[in-house]
Amino acid sequence: NAGVTQTPKFRVLKTGQSMTLLCAQDMNHEYMYWYRQDPGMGLRLIHYSVGEGTTAKGEVPDGYNVSRLKKQNFLLGLESAAPSQTSVYFCASSPRAQPQHFGDGTRLSIL
């Protein structure tokens, strides 16, 4: 079973560039989440979705947008990347509230 798959695994961007991170889950889960993990800050929730077509803001949503057009996919977009967005991004999914299944992460560097 693939579980939660994140694409890409690594990426280097220049300040001002845009990109989209893709999260795909094959478990038919309703809930999906995007977190960022930074040294000394722990995991912080960016955005989440409680079902297809829904999105909601988390703790640190500024500078990010999300879309959940299909139940199995949750996209995280950076419209104009900034060095402060250098981080490891994790996607998670769950059949109900409180995420339990995490992807392996996307390591993003903004120069």
Place this chain on the structure above:
Amino acid sequence: KQEVTQIPAALSVPEGENLVLNCSFTDSAIYNLQWFRQDPGKGLTSLLLIQSSQREQTSGRLNASLDKSSGRSTLYIAASQPGDSATYLCAVGVDDKIIFGKGTRLHILP
């Protein structure tokens, strides 16, 4: 605002010892509490999930307890092994989300 604290931030113990990791949270209005394991460069793996109505959960050599009224949870690891070396994260379930502590980095010395 809910805050989750894990002490210590790092811990080294000899192989074979039993050990306890601590987690505290400021607001007792939680749905559940989870313990996760994270290996370097990897994602999180859920180890144990304790619902708010439960006191403990066990899986193999792991036992997690929850005292909601005092805002505390412990993760007990019996007969530690070098393969247990990882970062352990505590997270409390609030509404549709979970809030993480910053983790305890555990190193088991062979």
